[in-house]
Amino acid sequence: MKQGKFFSGWLKRPAILIAGGASLLSSMVWAQDPAAETGSAALPKGAPNIVVILLDDVGFGSAGTFGGLAPTPNLDALAADGLSYTNFHTAGICSPTRASLLTGRNPHRTGIGAVMNSADDRPGYSGIIKDSTASIAAILKQYGYATAAFGKWHQTPDHELSQAGPFDRWPSGRGFEHFYGFQGGETDQFHPTLYRGTEPVDASLTHDYHFTNDMTAQSVAWFRNQRTMQPDRPFFLYYATGAVHAPIQVPQSYTDAFAGQFDEGWDVLRERIFARQKELGLFPADAELPTRPAEIPAWDSLSVEERTFAARLMEAYAGFVTHTDAQIGQLIEALKQSGEYENTIIFFVGGDNGASLEGGIEGSLNYLAGLIGLPEPDAGRLARIGDIGGPDAHTHVNTGWAWANNAPYQWGKAMPAWLGAIRNPLVVTWPARMADEARGTRRDQFGHVNDIAPTILDVLNLSLPDSIDGVAQQPFDGTSLLYSFADADAEERHDTQYFEVFGSRAIYHDGWFAAADHGRLPWTPPSPTPTSLEDDIWRLYNLDKDPTQTNDLAAQRPDKLAEMQALFMQQAAANDVLPLRGQVVVNRGIETIAGDRTTMTYGPATRGVPENGPPAMSNRSWQIDADLHSDGNATGVLGAVGGVSAGWSLWIDAAGHPNFTYALFDLQTLTLRSDQALAAGDRNVSVQFDYDGPGYAKGGKLTLLVDGVAAASGTLLATTPGLFTIDETFDVGLDRGSPVADYPVFNPFTGGHIEGFRITLIE
Template sequence: MKAEAAQNKEAKENDRSAGEDTEKPNIVYIVLDDSGFSDLASYGSEMKTPNLDKLAENGLRYNNSHVTPVCSPTRAALLTGRNPHSAGMATVANFDMGPEYPNKRGRIKPEAGTVAEVLKENGYNTYALGKWHLAPSHQATPAGPYENWPLAKGFDRFYGFLEDSSDQYKPELVQDNSFIETPDDENYHFSEDLVDQANQYVTDHASVNPDKPFFMYLAFGAQHQPVQVPKKYIDMYKGVYDKGWDEIRKERFERQKELGIIPENTGLPPLNPGVKPWDQLTKEEKNAFIRFQETYAGFMTHTDEQIGRLIDNLERVGELEDTMIVFLSDNGASSMGKDTGSINHTLAYNDIKESLDDIAKNTKYIGSDKTKAEFPQGWAQVSGTPYRLYKSTMYNAGIKSPLIVYYPKGMKEEARGEVRSQFVHAIDVTPTVYELAGIKLPTEIKGVEQMPLHGESFADTFNDGGAETRKTQFFENNGQRAIYHDGWKAIGLHSPAQGQDFTLDKWELYHVAEDASETKDLAGAQPEKLKELQDLFEEEAGKYNVFPMSFIMGDGFLSIPKDSLRAKNSFTFYQGMSRLPEGASPFLINRSYSITVPIKRDKKDEGVLLALGSTESGYTLYIKNNRLVYEYNRGNKVYKIESRQKVPSGPSTITYKFDHTGQHKGTGTLYLNGEKVGEAAIEETHKFKLSFEGLDIGKDSNYPVSPAYVKQRDFEFTGEIEKVVYQIQQ
């Protein structure tokens, strides 16, 4: 391999013309999702991550690197070099809060051009793979609008998914500007597919156009729920986690000190609220929780293996030495699994508690396509070692990320493998790239005047452990806020009881230069320092479009702006339509509505008329054994209505009506040619989100909503569907 790589590198250098592009490095951003500060071996973990460790050994690790506490804002910051509020992405892209909140429209503003747009104008080919999550969910449709999709934001090619998370075995795939079917392969895994595609892009580029540099944005769905990975990777960790989260956390903490990842004087905070000591758990709890963590660890090792495949291919085609690789996670580990863990992420997103009995019965399936798993918060705290709390919070466990920069041409040999402790933030990465590539930010992109960069290059730290970086950075997400300045940090805590009144926030103060794990709140002892930081937050927030703030959690899913396609009261769909993602489907939560389907059939025709969702949740309307059936799967209960009469041959009009009778409940009724043929009370519907799989017309692809047709692939309707009409009452 090494000999082949050396020959290919020499051939590439001979092939390249003497143009200016030859001096510009290839750039690769690798982003993990919901992975905590301590999850890599090079940051203290017991997990096997040899390929990322190799990048760290031959590059630099940053132990004071920051992101935002949730995914979309970090990605916007990384790709634009601007603070996410100014760029229009103050919270996750699922939440488009409408024109009243211009900083929360779920999209990157045109005046905050992406690194792909800038590099493309400077001779780069640009490739994006994996998670996008930078377009409003209501725009993630097979018919657009496309202006916030990757190709409209500067990428030549895209292969991945558009929303916040993806099933690893049956993802809702997009290639360039088209939805495509999941490959029909029982051994398929999305992370492997991503790197297959990435390697194809690299190989084609190096073979056909080696005189141009390239930029690649590789954003894995890992480690976000659902945590799914082949069993052999789970089995690698048999016995490793039997000692429990208390011991594993202590071991990581000590290892971090040995590695120089945390200062010697760092304290280990007590267990987070709601996390029981391991020795207080029952045997049943321990068995389930061990399997969750074995799966998470196997998922991490599997992801690292895919990253290794990309690195090997870069070396094989002679591109590795000319490539700068930046690795990070978008935020800290998620606590959405709560105290028991989760095997159904629709329930988790709807804040519906799962029973330990259900989890215990399904423990052996964790990691497979039969569960959509998320580990319990005790393991999430381990991921964030040595810090407090989790993703979505302003404590360091939410906003500190591992950062590895590999760039052999820009680092002296003696610097490689070192740890850097300067403050850096996701907004600083792209300005660093521009400096190294000798690129000046254009004043306009596509005729739109560009806002200045907010981040600053940290290229000087590559060879100087004492190089200065900037001193100040604010943080805000969904009403929670913080400000860092010169080794101090103030955190403003907002509670649901306060509504939108942010004047009642409780503030804490930490001298993080001396107390990295935020164990000593100095707000009472140093009120003047706290006031200084509070005033600085107001100044920074005013400068970077933080206001207006809003306190939203799951209810952000309920915001349907009037200028979106989803705001309509009537929808007409036709047989043959590509699957429509749930976030762009007709909005039915807490509303009365009807679905009308004119059909033609003979007595043998059957199948799905429409279906939204998967085995974990959703609804389906189908004909089987000449009966009309509607099912609503909440995730922990299924409501089923079957017609009393048979569906006749010839033309018929099928109607399902839901009459909303109270908060998250109602009555479902089936009609056949205007005659009521079935009815049932549906006592519990979803609060925020129906499913993570979209709407099919005339079939139920990917995971089936109903077990009644699980053995019949897609259960495609064999008759004719004229159309499917949704009518929704506000």
Template sequence: MSGTDPSFDGVIGDTWRESRPSWLPPRQRSASPNVVFIVLDDVGYADLGCYGSEIRTPHIDAMAARGLQYNNFHVTSMCSPTRACLLTGRNAHAVGMGFLADFDSGYPGYRGHVSTHAATLAEMLRDHGFSTLAAGKWHLTPAAEISHGGPFRHWPTERGFDRWFGFQGALADQWHPDLYEDKCPLPPAAGGGKHLSEQLVDRASRYLVDHRVAHTGSPFFLYLAFGAAHWPHQVPAGAIEHYRGRYDRGWDVLRRQRFERQLELGIVPPGTRLPPSNPGVPAWDSLTADERTVCARFMETYAAFVEHTDEQIGRLRAQLERLDLAQDTLVVLLSDNGASPEGGRIGTVNTRKHFFYEPEPVAEPLALADRMGGEDSFSHYPVGWAQASNTPLKWYKTHTHGGGVRAPLVVDWPAGIRRPGLRTQFHHVTDIVPTVLEIAGLGAPAVYRGTPQLPIQGTSLRYTFDEPQAPTRKPSQYFELLGNRGIWQDGWKALTHHVAGTRFEDDVWELYHLDRDFSECVDLAREQPERLAALRQLFEREARAHSVLPLDDRLFERIAARMQSAPTEYLYYPGMSRTDRLRSPNLTGRSHRFTADVELDGPRTQGVLLCAGTAFCGYTWFVRDGRLVHEYVFSPGVHEHIEAVLPPKPARVRLAYEFRKTGPTSGETTLSIDGQVLATGRISRTWPSRALNTGMLCGRDAGTRKSPDYEPPFAFTGVLHEVRVHLGDDLEGDPYAHYRSYRTGDED
């Protein structure tokens, strides 16, 4: 043993002649199959062809035909918690991800990151010789750590992945995403105009080639998490043409058609009932002609988005075949939760505006009907289509009814599945990791790199591969999100639909016999109060065991206290990488000031000083034609503009823009030079929450146009020394009160 290397067991003499070397053991080689996880985003239970959809998904359908298709598979009802379960095999709250990664509400179950006491599958497999590769959405990093300078503790490459190409946060503009490779931000134009889904498969395919060359004979784990079909629904224009006119008959007809197809395919059992429409879904025939036109166009775009994603999955399969890897690769495909109702009554072409402030009049999406899916739209379909996406289930994403938590699951493994077909056993997303470990012949570590580990809480579903009719081995499973709760055991499910802001103790619980009531149509709570009481007691035990408590039904208010303690001073330099949107200064509900130390060369100087966001929402501060300009983009076509004439002589000066809040979402603005006010103005309405789609740049712009006065990148031609951002101290205790009153209709 050497004093500096306890693993050395050779002999060290004065020279090599009297020494005996020892080498570190070679990279382990596992006999396991390769593993691929494919995660779809906000894709409803009925959105894939093999689950009854009219949307063309031939590559996913082929996977289902070769392998296994599950109709009783469950997830959490939101993205971050599901991904935490999928990658750790533990329940979401138990690992600190009871809600979104953007939020740390100060309690163990809601830390907004995956605990180091729960090693990810990538960490487990990498220690057994797997190459670990990831591409796509990574909504598991707390917002406070999405920084070019670190810390990187909860980035993919620190949680077991050798390589990662993708984006942070919940969503990305499919045409202008903020992308990273490993820990490095990529230039805004790095994608060369390609759709994000295509870029993800391009990079995943390259990673597979690199693995094949470097580690022939060793397995790999690929985690491919599409942004699709989360809003914004964006897709190449040509992909939409096939669906023109397909949805003119509306969501009521489509829902019935999908239900009938599901019965024919056996995806839902005989005797299943189609529930009445969810509250808030208008009858198609009640819409105006213009509303029907735009609603149909929204669904055409969404359908094309799903089909385009399937095409990329086909490209990945082709790459596996080219590399002679397809036969012994276990592919697991699922959606992270049910379809999203966030598009509202008739949908939106600017989801940020709709979600954070006000619905759009039908004239706005009607004017963009022929450009939906392109970079001019940031769209989301209406709630009626979300209900059809979840056929035959009730409610949506965030709920614990089937529409929130029952999801498609397809497993394809040509070398290992000998009895393909439908599987009906109840299972949950926590069950995927123990399934992979069982197939690989591995156990989960009790201690990982010195940290004691939580036990795996899922139940392997490997037995279902060979025993199609076997009863489920899953003992029970709880559900919770935003105060919506549920518990399943022995074919029975108790749940409650919680209304935010109401008392939890007043919630009404429902009881369903899922083994006989697939779509949760017959509430047996009154008929079987003792069974309901027993299940509620089981939920309480599970909630305490897995850090579900305290129950919390707040949305953005969860982070109000954290906002108060966030930095109030920011410093930027030209040439910096774009900051992530989640780490850009949050101007919500407070006064703020930008100052720039610049050298102007008279009227010839022009370019961007500081900008953030896109043409859908953002701001830009720039110099052009001897004018200093600030433009606030509330939404396309709704801009607040202030400008001032700059002195014509070259000089080094300090430019400033200031917003002084005068109301919850309004304020007065000034432009100044060396402390002298040059112009005053007003912003009549601002976003009541962080609404940026992309982050901040200094000294240049990128992506879509924020101002009609220039085309990106419009780099600053003078000397820009620095830009400082100062946030005022007038942030209210509850900066989201205005937002909450709009969303709930409670003006108090």
């Protein structure tokens, strides 16, 4: 039985959506063969603008529009003006979802089957997107659309992220004429690491700066400029927020607005969300709420202090959701004021995966530490409760809150064996073409992010070009959703879809869902070696009758389970999913900027090098050297990597004294300072680190030297076994992004010039 039939009793179902029917769409056909190598020089009159909005790490039950307790009035308005898809799916984790959304292909087929930070040597997981899977931006640009991307990208391999390029897999190489945003998986919202086009830029940080506000203003300025200069040229705008991915950072007033609202805890919150979802008609009255997994503690089992800390984390999360909705409202309002809203198709994807469980059982002020095996100490956590959501913390919510915000589904991000990882809302609006009786209705046909690109071309009555830039194109894997626009009762057309992240895997087919978990829980460090998948236990669900995935039928229907397992393997083989492997600590066989080099010297204008770009300094001894000329009043950063959460910086303070700071998350911050100010002339300031290895994350002795003479020394209790951050960069002559040490933002070097900055690995 098709899932739509199961929901037919409680959905409002109009017969017609598109005013004028298909004939109205057919007037938008291009003047030439749509499969041609290049598009028409002149666009058909009336071609709509297209806006794709993508949020980050938002659970199905987070937004008020879909039952959540964080008000989202602007999403409410969009849903009231269009269609809400409640059976829509993502890839279960960031980079694969983005690749699939923009290309219309399955993620592994594009080469991005894993989050960029976990790419490896398998073809489907390389992190190197294939030219044969061109983006919808590249296709639309051929036909004359103006194209721009704002916000998070996270689809460029790290070894191509320096200013040496190549830039083929930057947004500008994937069909976007303009880009303003960040390249990594996250960024500090108050001190972001940004690029304009392919150039590193530093945001103009005012006292009330926030990146979501900034990217919204940049988006509005771009499309207004487009309409002024080329009023007849439609635009494609990709708006991908960093919200509400960690670090959860938001203006304090938004956090304070939720004070005391979550004191009852995640168990009560989840039940309340599910009750609201039933009131909204999202689920039938007899739908069941799955019980809390044993790995997540009951709220009542926490101490008073733990509850106080956790409640404030959730207040910041809800504030971030509401703040993001407000900024999207600014974008929509600007479209209305400019007269563009009516003829703009908006695809609002409510998350690139479910809410993130990576904050850990206790929640965190510096969550990445726990993910790499260096969890923050309990002592002092409550004393820093005022930092939650602010610029001095990389806040992340407790696993319990993420689970609650994925209501009614189980688990979350990176676990696609469960709907909590892959079920995200979709809202589609196009006021100029939507009949009044259709607005505010829902669709329950199965959908996937790979459906959006085919839908866009279908709406425009275009076909996927046979080749782009001389490269033959792979066909779409997605299915256009246009068939469902005008007919809520239309038979489901996207009837099969596989999912896989880190070995956790699932297959959907005609209302059935089979899945097997694998490996670690998302808030624990990955294994240093691949783990076997042979003992993974498969489960089976009939989602037509069991929409919340509560009744495992594997034992009752072994025949159906075997059929679904075989279908998964067929799909896996066809989409470069094989060989399957769990997540490991080390990226196997992946190219890096440094390669095999054990020493690299950087010039004074080095900017935006990814943290894993220099020779790998973790788990070994090393030395850094800054050769400079001082005019006698030198001050500022010589070289730095990381930011406020963790990193290192070699810098000269306002009094002219050389310093070296190593910040190890919330475990230890060690600053060495020379007693003497740096004299004028040609100088060398260096740091030696003698590692206490072998092994991972050991400590060691740090020595700060000036002109080869020891000026200060100290002991690190431990070091990072891998990265400090996943977004901040290595830079010479300033500290881009958030500051590593206690100095002004950026803190550029002045009072002389830097000749070179050298990193050397020591055997």
